Each structure stands twice: as structure tokens, then as C-alpha cells.
Amino acid sequence: MRLMLAPLFIALASPVFADGIAIDDAYGRVARPGAPTGAVFMTIQNDTQQDDRLIGVESPIAKRVELHTHIEEDGIMKMRKVEEGFLVMSGGTRELARGGDHVMLMGLGENLTTGDSFPLTLIFEDAGELTITVTVDNERGQVGNTQSD
Ligand SMILES: [Cu+2]
Secondary structure, X not given: OHHHHHHHHHHOOOOEEEOOEEEEEEEEEEOOOOOOEEEEEEEEEEOOOOOEEEEEEEOOOEEEEEEEEEEEXXXXXXXXXXXXXXXXXXXXXXXXXXXXXXXXXXXXOOOOOOOOEEEEEEEEOOOEEEEEEEEEOOOXXXXXXXXOO
């Protein structure tokens, strides 16, 4: 069943490259229709010779965009702004995923639903700015959802 893999790869968003930094599989999520906040997840790959750091994010779709992570405090998962940014080691990858590191969209000006897309500019310490297109997929990655189609 080797051929089963092919459609999966085609379905994934094409990676975006800039100066050896690759962004793969970016998608956005809003908690519910009309919610003022949302999150963006992706995999960042650093193929350059030096460590780099995602230090800022901008998007015309949100009043404010922040780098967030989740920390556990008294048994409760809480979101925290990450002031120092996300380090991506040379030759390594950093995954922004649900329950962990993420890009936080605050003050959304539009009612985003699955299938909508918007530009997101990632600012790296060394590689500079890289603008990607993020598509909203609210059905994706439901934690603990093992329902088959
Ligand atoms: Cu957050």
C-alpha cells in the first residue's frame, strides 16, 4: 500500500522558503465563529548554517499578533506570551502545534471560517521577513478525536 502516501503529500500545503528557512504545513484556527482570537500552527525548518529565531509576527487580519506557548500551572494549561521568540536551531525544526507553541491572533477584524486564508508575515532575527498564506482549518487536529469518516 505504498501508494497510499502520495495523496497525503499532495494534500499538504507547499512549503515556503526564504534564505534557507522553510515553513511547512501552516494552518489557522479560530475557537468559534466570531471569536476575537485565533491561532496559527506550522513547522519551521532551519536549513541555514546558523541558529535563527522567530522574533515577531504581523498580519493585517489581526490588531495584534503574538508568539505564545502553553505552560502548566497548578495542573492547568495556560497561555503565555514568549518575549524571547522561538529559537530554531541550525539544521533543526520547531513545531508550532496545538497545546504548545503557537502564533496568537488577537483582535480579529473578520469572521474567519474554514477555508478562509490570510497573509502572515514571520520576522526572523537573521533570515528577515517571510510572508506566508495561512488557511483556516477548524476541523483539523481535534485533540482526542478518533472518529473515522
Ligand atoms: Cu495564545
